[in-house]
Amino acid sequence: MVIRTREIVEIMADLARHENIRVNITESLKGGLVTGASAFLGGVFLGPLGIAAGAALGGLTAASTCSNFRPIAEILLNDLTSAQQALLVNRVNNVIQNLGVEDVVTLTAMIASRGGLRDNLVDVLRLFVTSDLHYSLAR
Helix, strand or coil, rough: CCCCCHHHHHHHHHHHHHHHEEEEEEEEHHHHHHHHHHHHHHHHHHHHHHHHHHHHHHHHHHHHHHHEEEEEHHHHHHHCHHEEEHHHHHHHHHHHHHHHHHHHHHHHHHHHHHHHHHHHHHHHHHHHHHHHCCEECCC
16 A cells, blocks of 8 residues: 555644644844844933944844744644655655555554654755755754
8 A cells, every 4th residue: 555645744744743843933023023123212312322222232132022833743744745745755755765564554653663764754844945945953
């Protein structure tokens, strides 16, 4: 039996969930506005020194409030196009092609029992997310 594309995407989503892999979704415009507004207000009330203090305080505030984390599992299950799914499946198949895996149950069992296979698939997932989807991984 051949493993379907959706099944591989779901396995990779489960792996991402298990490894707690997330990406940063930054809101740069919002952060820039917060920093600029703080610098402006600092300059109005305290002059040149206030600009520096306002910019520093605004930058710290923006950095702490304008970054969201999103689970990769959610992105894999809901946001990938068919072409992106096919690319991910192709990369996973390159890793598992010599293992003799013919169904999703066998693949799941092998991932659970073989740490090296799991690590290779996590590496494939991280590379896919950073190189192909152009997200930065959350630490």
